[in-house]
Amino acid sequence: MILVMITVDSMENAEKIAETLLEEKLAACVNMIPNVKSIYVWQGEKKIDTEILMFAKTEKDKFPSLVKRVKEMHPYELPEIVGIPVSYGLPEYIEWVKKSLV
Numbered sequence: 001m002i003l004v005m006i007t008v009d010s011m012e013n014a015e016k017i018a019e020t021l022l023e024e025k026l027a028a029c030v031n032m033i034p035n036v037k038s039i040y041v042w043q044g045e046k047k048i049d050t051e052i053l054m055f056a057k058t059e060k061d062k063f064p065s066l067v068k069r070v071k072e073m074h075p076y077e078l079p080e081i082v083g084i085p086v087s088y089g090l091p092e093y094i095e096w097v098k099k100s101l102v
Contacts, residue, residue: 001086001094002063006054007038009075014052017073026066027056028100057097060085 004027008014011034018030036053039046058066063083070081086094 001089001097002058002060002083003086004054004056004058004063004066005080005082005084006056006070006074007036007051007080008054009049009051011052013073013075014054017070018054018056020069020073021056021058021066024065024069025101026062026069027058028097029057031055058083059098059101062101 006017008017011032014032018027018032021027021030031054033053033055036051038049038051041047056066067081067083071079
């Protein structure tokens with residue numbers, strides 16, 4: 001299982017991306033956490049934004065397609081899409097994720 005972190009500018013965009021990932025079976029579940037404060041440097045300038053942090057659960061073989069789809073829909077020039085392999089987890093939950101993506 002892969003846990004994918006994605007930040008986006010609005011709940012509206014987060015919900016659109018989440019719905020698409022679920023419909024296309026690229027993610028089994030997407031959590032959206034509002035009001036995440038992000039501080040970063042973009043093109044030499046310090047930025048402070050409030051974003052939505054998304055956690056999408058997928059499988060390794062679906063990750064490239066998930067990245068492609070998110071990039072197509074995402075409003076940012078360079079979106080944060082980070083996949084973290086899950087080494088440990090409730091076996092039944094991990095199995096549910098696998099079955100949900102078929």
